[in-house]
Amino acid sequence: MTTQLPDIFETRQAKALLAALQAGDLKQARKIEDHLLAEGSHSPEDRELLADQLRASMLFRAYVDASAAGDEVMCLLFQKLLKETCSERTVQATLMSGLLYSGLQQGSLPAEDHDRLTEWMNGADVGEEMKARLASITRAP
Template identity: 55%
Template sequence: MSELPDIYETRQARAILEALQAGDVERARKLEDHLLAEAADGPEERETLRDQLRASMLFRAQIDASSSGDEATAAMFQEILTQTCSEKVIRTTIASALLHTGLAGGELPAENHDFLTRHLDENGVSAELKELAAGIRRVP
């Protein structure tokens, strides 16, 4: 994986992840506030963005830990993810990861392909996005 630039946003993202790894959800929330202060038009949008940011970071950390064989850390990230993010955002994060994986590899296992297709159908995404997903081969 390429190294991210050392800029405010990446430093904040690293700090949020470190706070979550330490179990300091309050510190992570304060850091999120700083990062999202300029990004949202109002409190409702800020909370939506906060949920999406947290879910993406935790999901990525969970996958990275699992890929490196650290199942205890992966389980910890999964627990934080399910406790701090809405089910809808978690499903959307998983669908996004599956779409990315499917587009990169050209195929997805049937269970994952079905989840992705169902999620796209249930959430009224654009025809272009559905067309991209339709190009991913479903394998048994």
């Protein structure tokens, strides 16, 4: 069952940002990003961290959508943008979040992915709730 996202400012802006990125309109994407960050940040450092996380989330989502559509050219573009415009730490956290989400949806992960996620969580500052979620995912052979 899919839950409908709330029709609020942040959700509408996130969808608009994704649409701008998918259309290749980086000027519009930057404008939307700046507006969202002005609303959500409290300091310049906070703004930069939020910008990195927002950009990574949107690019990763666009990559997943392009992959599901079988569009290899767009996959490569979004992957390149993700690596070039986001910090390595944020890219890693975004990819691990994707693995966690996938594992929760499917109930299991291939052993290699489960081990990567476990190793990352053990070295990252994640709470007990996240570790409990990982424990609920079966490690498939």
